[in-house]
Amino acid sequence: MMKWIGGTIVARWLNHHWIQSVHRCRLFYSTSGCAQNTLRTTLYNRKNILIFNFRRFRCSTMSTNKESPLDQLTSAVLEQDERVRHMRLQNCHHEDLNSEEERLKELHRKLNQLLKETGAASVDDSEMQKNFPREALEGLLKRRFFIAPSFEIYGGVAGLYDYGPPGTAVKNNIIQIWRQHFVVEENMMELEGSCLTPDIVLRASGHVDKFSDMLVKDVETGDCFRADHLLKEQLNKLLQDSNLSAEEKELAETTLTTIDEMDLNEMTKQLKQWNVCSPETGNRLSDPYPFNLMFQTSIGPTGLLPGFLRPETAQGIFVNFRRLLDYQGDKLPFACAQIGTAFRNEIAPRSGLLRVREFTQAEIEHFVHPEKKQHPKIEKVSQVRVRLFPRRNQLSTRQAVDMTIQQALEEHIIDNETLGYFIARTQLFALKVGLDQQKIRFRQHLQHEMAHYAKDCWDLEVESSYGWIECAGLADRACYDLQNHSEKSHVDLTAFEVFPEKKQMDVWVAEFNKGLLGKTFRHEAALIIKGIEALSDAEKQTLQRSIESQGSVSVTVQDKQYDLTKDMISFKKVTKSVSGQSYYPSVIEPSFGIGRLLYCVWEHNFYIRSGEDEQRAVLSLPAIVAPYKCTILPLSKNVIFQTLITQVGEKLTRLGIQHKVDESGVSIGKRYARADELGIPLAITIDFDSLQDGSVTLRERDSTKQVRGSVDEIIQEVNLLSDGKAQWNDVVQRHPIFNTSST
Amino acid sequence: MMKWIGGTIVARWLNHHWIQSVHRCRLFYSTSGCAQNTLRTTLYNRKNILIFNFRRFRCSTMSTNKESPLDQLTSAVLEQDERVRHMRLQNCHHEDLNSEEERLKELHRKLNQLLKETGAASVDDSEMQKNFPREALEGLLKRRFFIAPSFEIYGGVAGLYDYGPPGTAVKNNIIQIWRQHFVVEENMMELEGSCLTPDIVLRASGHVDKFSDMLVKDVETGDCFRADHLLKEQLNKLLQDSNLSAEEKELAETTLTTIDEMDLNEMTKQLKQWNVCSPETGNRLSDPYPFNLMFQTSIGPTGLLPGFLRPETAQGIFVNFRRLLDYQGDKLPFACAQIGTAFRNEIAPRSGLLRVREFTQAEIEHFVHPEKKQHPKIEKVSQVRVRLFPRRNQLSTRQAVDMTIQQALEEHIIDNETLGYFIARTQLFALKVGLDQQKIRFRQHLQHEMAHYAKDCWDLEVESSYGWIECAGLADRACYDLQNHSEKSHVDLTAFEVFPEKKQMDVWVAEFNKGLLGKTFRHEAALIIKGIEALSDAEKQTLQRSIESQGSVSVTVQDKQYDLTKDMISFKKVTKSVSGQSYYPSVIEPSFGIGRLLYCVWEHNFYIRSGEDEQRAVLSLPAIVAPYKCTILPLSKNVIFQTLITQVGEKLTRLGIQHKVDESGVSIGKRYARADELGIPLAITIDFDSLQDGSVTLRERDSTKQVRGSVDEIIQEVNLLSDGKAQWNDVVQRHPIFNTSST
Structure with missing residues (x-):
């Protein structure tokens, strides 16, 4: 939970050498590491990107004594991880970043060691x-x-x-x-x-700048690989090697933990250090470079x-x-x-x-x-x-x-x-x-x-x-x-919040010397005034500070930069009664990969059934997911079954039930097996008795049990089962189990 | 209707100078211009591409006297059109093609003239x-x-x-x-x-070779246009010009008719002849060139x-x-x-x-x-x-x-x-x-x-x-x-037809001198034999003819060419009893552009209704197509309606009925108008009486009539109407028309 507490102490950070683009800052209390209830202070810039966080004080109700060494070390890793990430996002000085990264590695190493000692490190294999x-x-x-x-x-x-x-x-x-x-x-x-x-x-x-993976090329064949995949494989291979020294082993383990965090420099260094070669040919590899993943x-x-x-x-x-x-x-x-x-x-x-x-x-x-x-x-x-x-x-x-x-x-x-x-x-x-x-x-x-x-x-x-x-x-x-598209397209993508009642609020307003602006910037003056009036309060405040300290400011309006002197412009804070305010909405995004889900559904519903003569595969898909709810199986290819097949098929179609007729000449048993592989939960079998008395059998995929009834009764059951409105057990209650030798 | 009559007279055509790639020919009788019952003889090559057709004889039952001059001329255009098309497909000699194209133009000119004289040419405007x-x-x-x-x-x-x-x-x-x-x-x-x-x-x-449009560029601005569009616009503009001579007018009209048939040369010529310029700037245009339409x-x-x-x-x-x-x-x-x-x-x-x-x-x-x-x-x-x-x-x-x-x-x-x-x-x-x-x-x-x-x-x-x-x-x-993909991928994409009973058929078989082949082509010999055995009968026959006349043949196996002499290979015809044969299936392709259909559905269902105070647009979409089947309209934004809105909404959701709640503060009338624009066929209105007695009104979009009933009754009607299981007239039978001043 975040809580806005104002921007007053922000100024202290503005001169920090690696904070380059802070316009409007917010200060939040943020609870992190929930289990520990450690309170942290974090600092965000106008894009809601965290620019610094530090453990400032502890909640008075908490005792630090309760934290085990493992907890403490974990907290330290989490915080250091966050610090390094945001230093990277802010393009910090390389030296500063390097030393923080080294510290992170050291913390990971310690954590791994501790986990090994305490035996807590169970391998996550499935x-x-x-x-x-x-x-x-x-x-x-x-x-x-x-x-x-x-x-x-x-x-x-x-x-x-x-x-x-x-x-x-x-x-x-x-x-x-x-x-x-x-x-x-x-x-x-x-x-x-x-x-x-x-x-x-x-x-x-x-995406144009950042949506890429690190690529390495086999210098002989030109084959391409993901640098992180090759490094991971190499390290895992080394760890299998019983001749590896304890020290090397530890280093390899720590490196494995940090692969996902490596930037281009680090990856280049590590590929060399671990002597990673092209996996099939053993050839030398190019240095890694970012490859954009968009077509x-x-x-x-x-x-x-x-x-x-x-x-x-x-x-x-x-x-x-x-x-x-x-x-x-x-x-x-x-x-x-x-x-x-x-x-x-x-x-x-x-x-x-x-x-x-x-x-x-x-x-x-x-x-x-x-x-x-x-x-x-x-x-x-x-x-x-x-x-x-x-x-x-x-x-x-x-x-x-x-x-x-x-x-x-x-x-x-x-x-x-x-x-x-x-x-x-x-x-x-x-x-x-x-x-x-x-x-x-x-x-x-x-x-x-x-x-x-x-x-x-x-x-x-x-x-x-x-x-x-x-x-x-x-x-x-x-x-x-929303904020980025708004800035790049110059189209307002904010929402407007109407306050329940008007509020007295401090707002910053600009005062222009329009005559001087007009003389200096001619027809662009109006544009500049409009652009400056659209700035946020925090931006106006920052500009005023710059005017006070340097006597001038530089502003960017529609991608063009203008230098304004203190005799052209100034800002002051006034208290106004406002009825609401604009804001950029936050976005919560649930995003699904349908193909991956589908594949996992197949894996979770696949099993092998030992048949009388052979092992048979079954895809036990739920009826609502199955490709067909029902298959129609005539006992043989004999044309006398045709009329009934068509009748049953048309009745199923009328109810919107996806089905498949299997008229191939193989045995019923083989066709049941085929239906099981297709994940079809139900099979209607038409035999010679069907032609006499209009009854058919219904077979359920997972139990392989069958019942018998009139065409309409059975189709009624198929309809209920397909919609999830009945279970097979209900069907068995209504129709006796039917035993046949044809399976 | 086509009828296969054998390949015996095919040989006569093989030396015709523009038939370059005939391997296996078929001769069909084909009825063309059905209304006339004129019988034509057409000749197809192995790709089922027509290579020549001619009016060979007339069916004895038909009298040519019945054909009007318009019929005769139309037949002549149709045949000439077909001839030109297939000469193009076969890359015929330019001169031959030119003269046939000129003939086609002349026929079009005559037809246009005749149509004008007889007054039959009604313009196809809508x-x-x-x-x-x-x-x-x-x-x-x-x-x-x-x-x-x-x-x-x-x-x-x-x-x-x-x-x-x-x-x-x-x-x-x-x-x-x-x-x-x-x-x-x-x-x-x-x-x-x-x-x-x-x-x-x-x-x-x-598609790589042929899926293109002809493009012209404004030589100054670089703007791109479709050559055919510009030519058409230019000609239509000229035809509006009253100063155009009768001769020029006729030429422009004939040219318009043939735009879709023009090849690159013809288009280049015509753009110059009619002095087509860049439409907005009047600048000169580049010559047209084919632009492939694939990304x-x-x-x-x-x-x-x-x-x-x-x-x-x-x-x-x-x-x-x-x-x-x-x-x-x-x-x-x-x-x-x-x-x-x-x-x-x-x-x-x-x-x-x-x-x-x-x-x-x-x-x-x-x-x-x-x-x-x-x-x-x-x-x-x-x-x-x-x-x-x-x-x-x-x-x-x-x-x-x-x-x-x-x-x-x-x-x-x-x-x-x-x-x-x-x-x-x-x-x-x-x-x-x-x-x-x-x-x-x-x-x-x-x-x-x-x-x-x-x-x-x-x-x-x-x-x-x-x-x-x-x-x-x-x-x-x-x-x-199928044939092209089969040839390019070297994967068999034929189907197999099983004859009802075995047939005696003449087939061509190859006889190899395997020793000599092995000596000459080493490890490739087996590949060559396999490749030749897979050839069709017609191909084998053609090869045998080549061996007889030239003493050698050249065959292509897996994209490589081999020269074989008559001491390595020969072919002979034998009569065999066969149970079936392979064939490439034909494909009938219904192909729909969903976006175009959708746009036309909007146009066909759009009308303007004169309201009391203003013109109101209605999208009268059928319920199964409408974006929502029903809208829910509380009389006002008053929170006391909230519970009932939620109840009605949940009931509709449970029945799978897409709906939209419109709680905006505008009048019911305006919200009906909004629903009409969205094509929503039904509106449930919740008013103060609803809170008392649980009744709501249901309004139908096109009649703008309303009925009133309990929530469950009305939802039942919505369900029937959405599925097309009831019409509004049925609803009016069951519930009396309800008059209200709120619309």
């Missing part, structure tokens, strides 16, 4: 990673054309996959469930923006308008903020969702469906007043139990904890109600589509992991054979995007 | 084009955020639009209806391919894999044909659909939503045996009446004709049952989403309009304020795509 029959699943997915490499007949393209008929059906079902769960039930807006995005938009968002193209025939394929759908919502606010009747909070394709030119895509170059995102941007992040429906989810893995636990106990949303909010583990609400809703969605509750958790981002704009971030992580996979991210992006 | 209040609609669409220019705050990008909340909802509804109407009801497969497509795929499809990018970090954004979704289905056939149990016919984004880098997008650079396509590829294009469900649509505008009518009467599908098939106006079936289903879909039956027609492509691969093509054209707009195309792509 059962699934060791035992899951991934090859069997992947074989099934390709054999049944859930997915296939795109352009496979031309050898495929790394990181591109096509969804075949059952894959497309399952994906569409998941998207529809997502839309119902979030857009419809939460009364959100939804929009659809363009994939093609001009350069200027992605410059404003920071570039050119819009229009002139070649003068560079553009990219969007790397996330979010920006399409931010640039439409003005219209959305208007559509919503100027009322905040509101949320807008978008489901669409995003593109990332991954350097070396591996991990199958988990790291691809083209993927479907489902994103929500929930706009709120930065100081009003309560959620009106929080009561509805407060008792939902979630598994949380907060930052502190990741460093110390390395164990996630189960708790209710209410508890997590009370203990300040989750920062605010809106974030808490969406974490709960995200879990409910995950369970609805078939993820296993025992295999999901919400992990808080470590400081150095967070996107440059994020204030706080929790990932929905799903356990899979590839380890814990990020399938959704829930980030507090603060006002970063 | 009522909507003159009278539709397009500005009012476009104002509404932007004001209510159905759409907005993408990246509007940065000035927008031509040809890119975002769909706001109501636009997205309507678009999603149309897509869901399309999916239900085609994919579910026809039991099609659906897949989802990648947008990013490597160069090699789009080379095989012909280019580079896949992966090496820069070595050029790629494009797909210009159509169709290719993603063709490259997966093998897997789809397998999924379908090797049974033809089958259809696969895809709904997705496609991209075209239009030179100068105009016409609002109708010509955009990024758009949603919904495409179906229906694979059939080339000689079995019957459709099993044709009976279900045979009595559907459609408005057809066949090629012949476009040239002569210029009038579309209404007829049933059955009639159109019997008269051979529509080529085959599958095409006819989809034309009927397309019309049913168009009416379902709200297009006006009086404003749609199916227009057959003229020869020169057809894509290079198409055998026949009908467009669903919709009348709009921009004229008649192509919203869907139904094309017979023959086997062009």
Whole structure:
């Protein structure tokens, strides 16, 4: 919880050599490391980017004696991590940064050592990673054309996959469930923006400058690799080596911990130090360099308008903020969702469906007043139990904890109600589509992991054979995007807060010598006056300070700089009665990777059943997710079954039930097995008795049990089961189990 | 109707100087110009591309005396058009082509003259084009955020639009209806391919070489234009000029008719001849040059894999044909659909939503045996009446004709049952989403309009304020795509036809001197043998002829050429008993532009209602298409309504009914007007009486009539109306009309 306490002590920091662009400062108390209730003082600049934080005093109700050495060290790492991150964001002097980074490494080393000594460091390896029959699943997915490499007949393209008929059906079902769960039930807006995005938009968002990975090239073959992946592999390989000295081992372990934090210089140094070579050829590698992950193209025939394929759908919502606010009747909070394709030119895509170059995102941007992040429906989810893995636990106990949303909010583990609400809703969605509750958790981002704009971030992580996979991210992006787009486009993207009653407020106003300005700047004078009047109070205050100390100020209006002397302009503070104020809303963003979720749903619902003669794979998908709810199986290819097949099919279609007729000549047993692989929960079998008495059998996938009834009775059951309005147990109550030798 | 009559007379044509790549020829009788029943003989090469056709004899039952001069001239134009088109496709000698083109122009001139004399030439202008209040609609669409220019705050990008909340909802509804109407009801497969497509795929499809428009540049400003657009504008401008001589006028009119047929040389000539300048500046223009309409990018970090954004979704289905056939149990016919984004880098997008650079396509590829294009469900649509505008009518009467599908098939106006079936289903879909039956027609492509691969093509054209707009195309792509991808990828993309019983067939077999081949080509010998064995009968026959005449042949195996002498290889014909044969399926492709359809739905359902005080716009969308089925309007902003608003909202959500609460402080009348603009068919109003007795009013958009009932009664009616299970008239029967002064 943050609390605004004013800007008075800010001035002290302004001369600090690495604070270069502070215009308007805020000072907050911020609780950090909730479990410890340590109070920290943090300092933010106008973009809500933290520029410094320090442990200033301790809450009088707390005793430091209770903190174990592990707790203390963890706190120290967390704080140092934060300090280094923000020094980087502020482009601090290299020397200063270096010494702080060294300190961070030293703290990590100590923490690792302590963890080893106390035995607390349990390795975060998962059962699934060791035992899951991934090859069997992947074989099934390709054999049944859930997915296939795109352009496979031309050898495929790394990181591109096509969804075949059952894959497309399952994906569409998941998207529809997502839309119902979030857009419809939460009364959100939804929009659809363009994939093609001009350069200027992605410059404003920071993607042109910062959306890159470090790349190294094999100097002989030209093959490209991610520098961090190669360094990680090299270190892990070394750690397997029993000849490694204890000292080297410790160094390797500490280095592993800090890979994600390395900047270009550090990475260059480390690649050399650990002698990392090209993995297949053993050739020398180039120095690492940043490779932007966006696909570039050119819009229009002139070649003068560079553009990219969007790397996330979010920006399409931010640039439409003005219209959305208007559509919503100027009322905040509101949320807008978008489901669409995003593109990332991954350097070396591996991990199958988990790291691809083209993927479907489902994103929500929930706009709120930065100081009003309560959620009106929080009561509805407060008792939902979630598994949380907060930052502190990741460093110390390395164990996630189960708790209710209410508890997590009370203990300040989750920062605010809106974030808490969406974490709960995200879990409910995950369970609805078939993820296993025992295999999901919400992990808080470590400081150095967070996107440059994020204030706080929790990932929905799903356990899979590839380890814990990020399938959704829930980030507090603060006002970063709206403010940047507003500044770059010169379009006001603020909301207006009407005070319940008028307030007396100190405001800074500018006084101009219009004659002198006109003489000096001619037709530009009006523009300058307008630009200066639009500045914030803090900016005006800073300018006045500059006028007082230096006799002049430099102001930038519409990207042009003007030097103004003290006889042209001055500022003074006046007390005014105001009815409200403009502000940049904060954005809470739940963002889902549909392809990753889908893959994890497949893994969580895959099992091998020992049949009479062979092992058979089953995709035990929930009915609402399954590609077809039902398959129709005539006993043989005999044409006499045709009329009944058509009748049953048409009745299912009329009820909107997706189904598939399997008339291939193989045995019923083989066709059941095929349906099991496709994840089809139900099968209607038509045999010779059906032609006599109009009865058919219904077989359930997981129990492999069957019942028999008239066509209409059975279709009625299929309808109830597909909608989740009945369970198989109910069906068995109504119709006796039917035994047949044909399976 | 085509009928295979053998390949014996083919040899006579082989030496014709412009037939360069005939491997395997087929000779068909083809009925053309169905109304006339003129029999033509046509000659196709192995790619099923027509290489020559001529009127060979007339059916004995027909009398030529019945043909009017207009009929005769129309037939002559149609035939000449076909001849020129295929000479171009075959890259004929320039001189030959020129003289045929001159002949075509002369025929067009004569036809135009005749039409003028007989008064048959009614101009194809539409009522909507003159009278539709397009500005009012476009104002509404932007004001209510159905759409907005993408990246509007940065000035927008031509040809890119975002769909706001109501636009997205309507678009999603149309897509869901399309999916239900085609994919579910026809039991099609659906897949989802990648947008990013490597160069090699789009080379095989012909897009890299041929998917371009002719571009001219203003030599001073660098502004780019479509050459054909400028020429057309210039000619139309000239035709307005009363000083134009009769001769010039006729020339301009004839040129207008042939713009779409012009190649680069002709276009260069015409632009000069008519003195076409840059439209805004009057500057000189560059010569036209082809500009490829695909967005280019580079896949992966090496820069070595050029790629494009797909210009159509169709290719993603063709490259997966093998897997789809397998999924379908090797049974033809089958259809696969895809709904997705496609991209075209239009030179100068105009016409609002109708010509955009990024758009949603919904495409179906229906694979059939080339000689079995019957459709099993044709009976279900045979009595559907459609408005057809066949090629012949476009040239002569210029009038579309209404007829049933059955009639159109019997008269051979529509080529085959599958095409006819989809034309009927397309019309049913168009009416379902709200297009006006009086404003749609199916227009057959003229020869020169057809894509290079198409055998026949009908467009669903919709009348709009921009004229008649192509919203869907139904094309017979023959086997062009599968064959090309098969050849370029070296992967077999044929289907196999099993004969009902074995047939005695003449087949050509190769006899090899394996010793000599091995000595000459070493390890490549096996590859050569395999390659030659895979050749078709016609190819083997051609090779044998070459061996006989020249003593050697040159064969290409996996892109490498080998010279073989007659002592290495020979071919002979043997009679074999075969059980079936491979063939490339033909493809019938119904392809929909969702954005265009959507825009036309808006135009067809837009009207202005004279209110008491002002003109009010109404979007009279069918309930299944409307963005919200219902709006909830409390009488005022008073908080006492809140509980009931929430209750009603939750009940609607539970029934899956999209709705919108409008709590803004304006009058009920203004909020009704807003709902009318959003196309919301129903409004539930909550007033003070509601708080007393739990009753609410329900207002219908088009009649503006209201009824009153309990919350549950009214919600029940909303549910029935939204699903199309009740009409407003039914509701009025059950609840009396309610008169109120609040509107």
